Amino acid sequence: MPDVKPDIKERKPATQDESEVPDGKVQITVILGEQTFKYAVKPTTAFKKVFETTEKQVAASPGTLRFHYNGQRLRPQQTLEEIEAELDEPVEFHAQLEQIGGA
Amino acid sequence: MPVPTNASSIIVSNVYLPLWLVNVWKAWLWVHDLHILWATAIEWVADHENEISAAHVHTVQTALDKLIWAHKIHGFCDSTAGVGALTHYLSPNCLATTDMDHYRELLHEELDKYGEGDLEHVQLVSPDYVNRIIQACASPEIYWSRNYRYIREMGLKLNGQITLYFAGVMNVNNSHWVAFIIDAKSHTINIGDSQLPCTVSNRGLPDQWHHYLEKPICAFQFWLQQSDKAAKCPGTAYTYGNLPITQQCDGSSCGIFAQNALAAYFFPTLTLVAP
Numbered sequence: 001m002p003d004v005k006p007d008i009k010e011r012k013p014a015t016q017d018e019s020e021v022p023d024g025k026v027q028i029t030v031i032l033g034e035q036t037f038k039y040a041v042k043p044t045t046a047f048k049k050v051f052e053t054t055e056k057q058v059a060a061s062p063g064t065l066r067f068h069y070n071g072q073r074l075r076p077q078q079t080l081e082e083i084e085a086e087l088d089e090p091v092e093f094h095a096q097l098e099q100i101g102g103a
Numbered sequence: 104m105p106v107p108t109n110a111s112s113i114i115v116s117n118v119y120l121p122l123w124l125v126n127v128w129k130a131w132l133w134v135h136d137l138h139i140l141w142a143t144a145i146e147w148v149a150d151h152e153n154e155i156s157a158a159h160v161h162t163v164q165t166a167l168d169k170l171i172w173a174h175k176i177h178g179f180c181d182s183t184a185g186v187g188a189l190t191h192y193l194s195p196n197c198l199a200t201t202d203m204d205h206y207r208e209l210l211h212e213e214l215d216k217y218g219e220g221d222l223e224h225v226q227l228v229s230p231d232y233v234n235r236i237i238q239a240c241a242s243p244e245i246y247w248s249r250n251y252r253y254i255r256e257m258g259l260k261l262n263g264q265i266t267l268y269f270a271g272v273m274n275v276n277n278s279h280w281v282a283f284i285i286d287a288k289s290h291t292i293n294i295g296d297s298q299l300p301c302t303v304s305n306r307g308l309p310d311q312w313h314h315y316l317e318k319p320i321c322a323f324q325f326w327l328q329q330s331d332k333a334a335k336c337p338g339t340a341y342t343y344g345n346l347p348i349t350q351q352c353d354g355s356s357c358g359i360f361a362q363n364a365l366a367a368y369f370f371p372t373l374t375l376v377a378p
Contacts, residue, residue: 066200068231071253073204092250096231098199101280103298103354 026080026087030054030067032095041080043087048076054095068094118195121353128193141167198358200230203272203280206362214369221369224267226257230280233273233319240322246329258330261287270368272361273319281316282346282361284368285323290339292323295346295364297357309343349375 021027025040028050037054047067051074055065067074069083074093085091112119148155148163155163191197207227214222235254239246246255260266269285282295299311308320324341331337348364351357360376367373 066231068235070250071232071235073229073231089249094231094235094250096200096234098201099230099274099277100195100199101203101274101278101358102195102198103278103357 026085026091028080028091028093030093030095032058032065043080043085046077046079047074050093051076060097064098065095066098068096115194119354120195121355124193131190131193195355198280198355200274203358203362204229206358207271210362210366210369213366218369224265225369226260226266226269227365228269228271230272230274233271233283233322236326237319237322240325243325243329246326254326255330255333258326259334261285261327262330262334262336264288268369270365272358272365275315275319279315280358280361281319282348282364283319283323284346284365285327285341286344289344290341291344292320292341293344293346293368294320295348295361297348297351297360297364300350312343347375349378352378 021040025042028039028041030037030039030050032054035058037057039050039053041050051065051067052062054060054067055062058065069085069091072083074083080087080091111122113122113125114120144163145167148160148167152160192202207229211222211227214225214227218225232254235251239251239254245251257266257269261269264287267287269287270283272280272282275281279298281297284293284295285291286293294312294316296312296316308317312320320343327341346364346368349356349360351360356378360378363373363376367375
């Protein structure tokens with residue numbers, strides 16, 4: 001099976017300088033409550049990797065975080081290109097754990 | 104195993120579920136068996152296509168195509184699942200945010216098809232949207248950040264009465280769904296709580312809502328006031344109203360009743376479901 005080089009680079013700490021984003025990649029900040037996670041991704045990279053990495057970071061079960069950009073729910077197969085993200089400004093995704101209600 | 108006399112619930116994974124759910128499960132199993140039979144027939148026709156006359160193949164395929172078991176489910180934007188995926192709705196797992204979004208999509212489609220132009224003036228939002236407004240209220244400085252622009256723009260649409268109804272369900276304490284409709288015409292925040300019947304007659308926050316609905320309702324007020332200021336068009340203060348909703352007598356129906364309350368509001372010919 002061929003090695004697949006991931007085109008997502010998790011960046012720590014969250015305050016890392018903008019100028020360190022590699023050429024051709026865009027910095028995404030994921031905000032989850034008080035926590036922020038920064039990633040450098042290609043505009044054509046599916047968000048699936050960002051979602052999975054964030055879920056691992058916070059020890060959340062797969063699929064239990066919901067990600068939004070400008071109020072729109074993001075799907076794992078979407079990309080920055082597809083959602084027409086405004087790349088001239090910081091790109092922030094909001095993440096939220098699934099909530100439950102019944103009683 | 105015989106059902107004990109007077110039993111009204113069963114335990115599944117340590118959760119009490121109403122006994123009538125057994126009938127739903129039975130119905131689903133019946134449909135599931137039928138689905139397998141149908142899938143087998145489709146496969147058999149495909150395998151034996153060359154051995155049967157073209158006319159017969161066409162007749163059989165046309166008949167089988169009438170049952171589109173694995174087709175995209177109406178209202179579920181990403182779902183291409185077959186009937187098996189419906190088991191999700193036979194357990195308490197169907198009470199999560201994603202499910203509330205599915206119901207919202209269904210109502211959205213209904214309004215689009217039968218709402219006689221209502222959709223143009225109705226904004227149905229995800230529970231996550233309300234959470235963003237609550238976050239902005241807690242830290243007003245972020246309300247003015249670029250990432251909250253869509254929320255500010257929605258507020259301006261309400262202020263300008265381009266959007267007349269801002270509606271959805273919101274989560275309270277990660278345990279309860281409550282319906283709301285902000286009516287820009289009457290300047291009313293209507294709340295439908297399946298656990299809390301109350302009559303609102305004054306402009307203040309009803310006492311019954313203070314203990315757990317105060318945070319989201321204050322966030323709505325903050326947002327609406329900020330929108331008025333931004334529009335430089337101070338509007339009338341929003342008062343409170345009751346959204347008719349069925350009162351629940353179990354520990355699992357709040358989400359369904361909240362969605363039903365929204366549907367009944369926008370489609371007056373619909374009646375509220377019985378508890």
